[in-house]
Amino acid sequence: xxxxxxxxxxxxxxxxxxxxxxxxxxxxxxxxxxxxxxxxxxxxxxxxxxxxxxxxxxxxxxxxxxxxxxxxxxxxxxxxxxxxxxxxxxxxxxxxxxxxxxxxxxxxxxxxxxxxxxxxxxxxxxxxxxxxxxxxxxxxxxxxxxxxxxxxxxxxxxxxxxxxxxxxxxxxxxxxxxxxxxxxxxxxxxxxxxxxxxxxxxxxxxxxxx
Amino acid sequence: xxxxxxxxxxxxxxxxxxxxxxxxxxxxxxxxxxxxxxxxxxxxxxxxxxxxxxxxxxxxxxxxxxxxxxxxxxxxxxxxxxxxxxxxxxxxxxxxxxxxxxxxxxxxxxxxxxxxxxxxxxxxxxxxxxxxxxxxxxxxxxxxxxxxxxxxxxxxxxxxxxxxxxxxxxxxxxxxxxxxxxxxxxxxxxxxxxxxxxxxxxxxxxxxxx
Numbered sequence: 001x002x003x004x005x006x007x008x009x010x011x012x013x014x015x016x017x018x019x020x021x022x023x024x025x026x027x028x029x030x031x032x033x034x035x036x037x038x039x040x041x042x043x044x045x046x047x048x049x050x051x052x053x054x055x056x057x058x059x060x061x062x063x064x065x066x067x068x069x070x071x072x073x074x075x076x077x078x079x080x081x082x083x084x085x086x087x088x089x090x091x092x093x094x095x096x097x098x099x100x101x102x103x104x105x106x107x108x109x110x111x112x113x114x115x116x117x118x119x120x121x122x123x124x125x126x127x128x129x130x131x132x133x134x135x136x137x138x139x140x141x142x143x144x145x146x147x148x149x150x151x152x153x154x155x156x157x158x159x160x161x162x163x164x165x166x167x168x169x170x171x172x173x174x175x176x177x178x179x180x181x182x183x184x185x186x187x188x189x190x191x192x193x194x195x196x197x198x199x200x201x202x203x204x205x206x207x208x209x210x
Numbered sequence: 211x212x213x214x215x216x217x218x219x220x221x222x223x224x225x226x227x228x229x230x231x232x233x234x235x236x237x238x239x240x241x242x243x244x245x246x247x248x249x250x251x252x253x254x255x256x257x258x259x260x261x262x263x264x265x266x267x268x269x270x271x272x273x274x275x276x277x278x279x280x281x282x283x284x285x286x287x288x289x290x291x292x293x294x295x296x297x298x299x300x301x302x303x304x305x306x307x308x309x310x311x312x313x314x315x316x317x318x319x320x321x322x323x324x325x326x327x328x329x330x331x332x333x334x335x336x337x338x339x340x341x342x343x344x345x346x347x348x349x350x351x352x353x354x355x356x357x358x359x360x361x362x363x364x365x366x367x368x369x370x371x372x373x374x375x376x377x378x379x380x381x382x383x384x385x386x387x388x389x390x391x392x393x394x395x396x397x398x399x400x401x402x403x404x405x406x407x408x409x410x411x412x413x414x415x416x417x418x419x420x
Binding site for chain 1: 260264285286287290291294298299301320323324325326327331333334336337340341343344347349351352355356358359360361362363364365366367368369370371372373374376378390391392394395396397398399400401402403404405406407408409410411412414415416
């Protein structure tokens, strides 16, 4: 285990904790106080650390995700969906006519774009919640721009899927890319959006120098 | 004040608290326990509430922002920049060669896109931090996609600036749109990105039905 710690840079007590919590399987015992660890342990430990540090996920969420990686009956698409949902905040709108109207708008958008997503998806619930909030505060212009925001989101998602690539048979790698790429990507896109805003608004709003 | 509370839907104790904290100016006294409030008070109260509820801003940050709105010597561009910075998280990268390389990459990107942003901008610092993190975890493919993410961010920023419009002489309205639009917009874009991911990955990774 000392070697495993050296290879991964993860302290021994942390490795023991991950094993106790069932995130990483124990090694093959080779003696009273010795066990054999393989490349599989190294990769799994690195994945767990990436999910903790960059995905901001709890141990119980990671345990569920590891069980899904190890379940060969779960198809790739469902595994990726499960991974994506772990880094998706769900914000519910208050029931009422405003929410119903927001949901109708989102469904229209999904139809226009050919996105087939069910109403149980946490990102669907959150999008409805945001549209309902914008309606409540009278930001109708922003609701009218939802197709432009969807264009932007689709461009980002296309880049996301290029990262993942067509072959997702390496399930640990695929889950890591989805979870880390989605969570870190949110921060990257938010920062770039502000840089673009600042650049465009400088052109629009500064008076020419005299 | 009871009327002001009724018009805005904000409870009297909350209005008193905002006045005590200097976010809203007191009314013109008309009697021992009476004061006159105008349209200006109604608008300011609604703005403060929007910034608290949707911008997630602290009272002291809102107080600074209100002082900037009320400072006629501050140019529109600087006011909008100040508003935008209040909803921008700043994450610093650890100093070292990885950060220097990340900063070089960001500067190249800014030059390619013609975005003129200084290194003191919090969004600049955060973008450097994200690129350095991606380098540390070996996500070079994601760094190579930074232009695609910048395309997406620019599309969103163009929509943002359409909402604001060319006339920003109504400074309260402009600040509200920047702060609320930017913070709520992050959540909207994140939700739409996940919906687009799910839709594209369904096409890529599900086996045809037998």
